[in-house]
Amino acid sequence: MSDTVVSIQRANIYQGGNIVLRDVNFTVNKGEFVYLVGKTGTGKSSLLKTLYGELTLTEGEGSVVGFDLRTMDWKKVPFLRRNLGVVFQDFQLLTDRNVHENLRFVLKATGWQDERLIEEKINDVLDKVGLRSKGFKMPFEMSGGEQQRVDIARALLNSPKLILADEPTGNLDPETSDEIMQLLIQIAKDYGTTVLMATHDFIVINRYPSRMLKTEGGRVIDSAAVPA
């Protein structure tokens, strides 16, 4: 049981009073790499938002990295978020400061105080994404692929058990998408980090096949639950 990182059971997910997904059932274990796919408007973002506490789960059961989504309130959301890494399509780096300062900002905001540990952590995550020598660069001086690596480094700062990635290759050319995919898969393998990645990119999925959760017709279909 301790290997379960995400568990959603009999969940109904709503947006603005309308049901978007019903009777959602799946679990994801430590170190798994899982795609979240589905046509536009079928509920991928709603599901991700439920997992990171932006949408409240009101029906069914859910736990994410040990947090019970049913008892989640606004006071607990920051604690949940500290145990997650979230990676978006559009990087969302602070444009007025360099890479090192971007990472430092997040650590400070999440309660880190010891300067030596902060330095060590920043170097550690930059190493993990292959950007050790680029800490002084401003975001606008970096390529899209490098910015996405910084975003992944930022997601790794608090050693999350789970990374939620929303279209992380959406703005990248095929070659750079490959590099980012290899990095995410490597992170899952080397550190046992679970990755749940929403994507429309079937080139990526075909090159790096893995378990898929598909939103369709108001349901979530789990490729792991469908007999071959």
Ligand SMILES: Nc1ncnc2c1ncn2[C@@H]1O[C@H](COP(=O)(O)OP(=O)(O)OP(=O)(O)O)[C@@H](O)[C@H]1O
């Ligand atoms: N804040 C909101 N209020 C009301 N309805 C919403 C809200 N956000 C999304 N919806 C509706 O919920 C449904 C699912 O939207 P969602 O954003 O989860 O889909 P998606 O699969 O992530 O789409 P995309 O791939 O375009 O991001 C859609 O019908 C959408 O119009």
